Amino acid sequence: MSTNACGTNEDRRLFEIVAKRVADRPAAPDQPSGDKAVAADIMRLSLESVRAHIRLTSDARRADGQAFRVYPGYIETTKIGALASREGPLHVCGVYAGLAAACYETANFCLAQASMFPDVGDPTAEISPAPLDKKSPGFWMRDIGKRLDTEAFIEQGRTYLAQDPQRQTTALLLAVLMLRVVWFHELAHCLNGHLEWGSRTYGLTCLFDGADPDLPQPVFPEAHLVEYDADQSALMLACKVQLAGAENITGLLAMPLAQRLHLTLFAAYAVTMILAEWGRAYPFMVRDESHPPATLRLANQVRTVASNVLPLAAEVKTANAAAFDDLRKLSALVPAFPSIDAVVTGPDASALHDGLDRAQDALAELRHRLQPHLYQTIA
Numbered sequence: 001m002s003t004n005a006c007g008t009n010e011d012r013r014l015f016e017i018v019a020k021r022v023a024d025r026p027a028a029p030d031q032p033s034g035d036k037a038v039a040a041d042i043m044r045l046s047l048e049s050v051r052a053h054i055r056l057t058s059d060a061r062r063a064d065g066q067a068f069r070v071y072p073g074y075i076e077t078t079k080i081g082a083l084a085s086r087e088g089p090l091h092v093c094g095v096y097a098g099l100a101a102a103c104y105e106t107a108n109f110c111l112a113q114a115s116m117f118p119d120v121g122d123p124t125a126e127i128s129p130a131p132l133d134k135k136s137p138g139f140w141m142r143d144i145g146k147r148l149d150t151e152a153f154i155e156q157g158r159t160y161l162a163q164d165p166q167r168q169t170t171a172l173l174l175a176v177l178m179l180r181v182v183w184f185h186e187l188a189h190c191l192n193g194h195l196e197w198g199s200r201t202y203g204l205t206c207l208f209d210g211a212d213p214d215l216p217q218p219v220f221p222e223a224h225l226v227e228y229d230a231d232q233s234a235l236m237l238a239c240k241v242q243l244a245g246a247e248n249i250t251g252l253l254a255m256p257l258a259q260r261l262h263l264t265l266f267a268a269y270a271v272t273m274i275l276a277e278w279g280r281a282y283p284f285m286v287r288d289e290s291h292p293p294a295t296l297r298l299a300n301q302v303r304t305v306a307s308n309v310l311p312l313a314a315e316v317k318t319a320n321a322a323a324f325d326d327l328r329k330l331s332a333l334v335p336a337f338p339s340i341d342a343v344v345t346g347p348d349a350s351a352l353h354d355g356l357d358r359a360q361d362a363l364a365e366l367r368h369r370l371q372p373h374l375y376q377t378i379a
Contacts, residue, residue, distance in 0.1 A: 012073075015090075015092050019073075022083060030044075045176050052248050079099075081209055082185070083206055101141050108160040112160050112171075114126040116329050126162060139277065182209070188229065197373040222362075225363045232301075261315055275294055299353060324340050
């Protein structure tokens with residue numbers, strides 16, 4: 001298969017233009033690689049990994065023969081969010097640095113808990129810290145830590161680091177998997193034709209994940225549907241990376257398939273919890289018209305696994321059950337996070353799924369309209 005040269009100087013220039021025009025923030029510089037690379041840099045590892053996966057999309061074409069081009073990069077802001085946009089024929093996927101930090105903090109908190117991920121390393125070595133300053137994990141650095149001097153920040157932040165070396169490493173890999181789900185969500189907005197269809201139908205220039213009150217938000221009747229679609233695609237693609245032997249991170253390749261799937265599924269659900277907390281703690285940052293409530297997005301993910309991922313391999317059932325167990329433990333530690341049981345067996349679960357049934361029917365109709373704008377590999 002031919003590969004897509006992701007990251008030309010021209011692509012980078014266009015990405016910087018989009019970051020400034022759409023997000024009103026500068027593009028973050030790429031982190032050093034090779035001999036100058038910072039060890040255990042989750043932002044670099046995640047970006048290099050997704051760029052390697054993107055290189056496999058060069059055969060993707062639109063119905064009219066237009067080749068798929070995309071450039072992913074980080075955007076300098078402490079806000080929690082991501083975006084997909086276009087500059088001419090180039091699609092752009094941008095992840096806010098604040099979301100990367102939230103993934104890192106949440107992953108470390110989880111692996112520092114003796115009750116979570118009991119099959120990784122020696123969980124009895126962990127001190128199981130409570131949330132710092134009563135802030136939900138993922139938000140301490142952003143809200144409290146950034147106000148501290150360097151010494152105090154390091155001292156307090158170290159509380160969230162796992163004690164067991166294997167669990168420390170796994171926390172970093174979990175953060176990378178969480179970011180992968182974000183990248184794949186934005187990539188789905190591009191590949192699934194959301195941007196081009198939205199541009200032609202409503203004049204949209206960008207789709208945001210995590211609203212920004214300083215920026216104009218795209219609001220259109222199908223806004224929730226394209227988010228459900230991107231969530232489904234991102235989750236399925238993240239799992240297929242493991243099931244199809246497409247993993248490109250050495251530390252993950254060393255793990256058994258069931259463990260990689262466990263981490264992948266937990267990562268997908270956990271990102272939704274971070275976005276849920278962003279909306280709960282900062283309601284002025286979120287517009288209900290542009291994104292479904294987090295509980296519905298979580299329920300959509302659960303349904304996607306049941307209908308589209310469970311049939312693919314026997315290991316998925318065990319991995320998903322393990323992810324659910326860890327999510328229950330996380331919600332018990334951080335009550336602000338949504339409960340997985342609320343969308344599976346809770347008293348409101350039936351109504352949630354009735355609503356999603358209707359949304360899925362509407363999404364099936366929308367996919368017909370998206371067809372001319374969809375990028376896919378033609379055998």
